[in-house]
Amino acid sequence: MNKTIYIIRHCKATGQAPDAPLTKKGKEQAKELAAFLSDKNVHRIISSPFLRAVQTIEPFAAEANLKLETDNRLQERVLSSVSMPDWLEKLEATYKDFNLKYEGGESSSEATERIIDAVNDLCASDAENSIIVGHGGIISLLLHHYNQNAGIDSWRKLSNPDVYALQISGHDYQLRRIWVEA
Structure with a gap:
């Protein structure tokens, strides 16, 4: 059976905390995203439990009359539980060494x-x-899984929102960006 999974990064949000909501612009983007997805014949929606992710897809779920499920496996990756002023350098290092792990965080692997x-x-x-x-971090790792050339630069290039289509047929797959920023 052929499957298509639309991989969506959340719209513009007020912050990084799990309860950070979408900005006014982010709410407008969520409506644009719902229109963009309207012809995709979606059967199931699963979101990170973080508020910004849920708010991103709620307009589409309501229009499509689909249940919105949440899954903790889609929440953003925790780089570390301690403050790191050089977090960007630390993040870059985790794309070079997938087993590198900082205090209270999880490795890229x-x-x-x-x-x-x-x-x-x-x-x-x-x-x-x-x-x-x-979220950007976890999605960039998923993109890397399907395209080994995708790394920290893929993370940097992700927009809010962003949409990729992962088409799977048996053991074959195709991954492509389908979102075009307005």
Whole structure:
């Protein structure tokens, strides 16, 4: 069976905290995203439980009359539980060494495994076309899984929102960016 998973990065948000809501612009983007997705014949929606991710897909879920599920495996990757003024350099290092792990955080390998588990569960489900909504860090690791050339630069190039289509047919897959910023 052929499956398409739309991988969505959340719209513009007020911050990084789990309860950070979308900005006014982010709410407008969520409506634009709903219109963009309207012809995709989606059967299932799974989102990070973080408020900005849920708010990103709520307009589409309401229009499509689909249940919005949340899954902790789609929440943003925690780089560290301690403040790191040089966090960007530390993040870059985790794209070079996927087993590198900072205090209270998870390695790129661990975070990749968790989002791949969520994707594999979707592939095993009856849903032909589905959506996952997440965050830049975790999504960039998913993109890297399917395209080894995608790394820190892929993370830098992600927009808010952003949409990729992952088409899977047996063991074959195709990943392409389909969002065009307005």
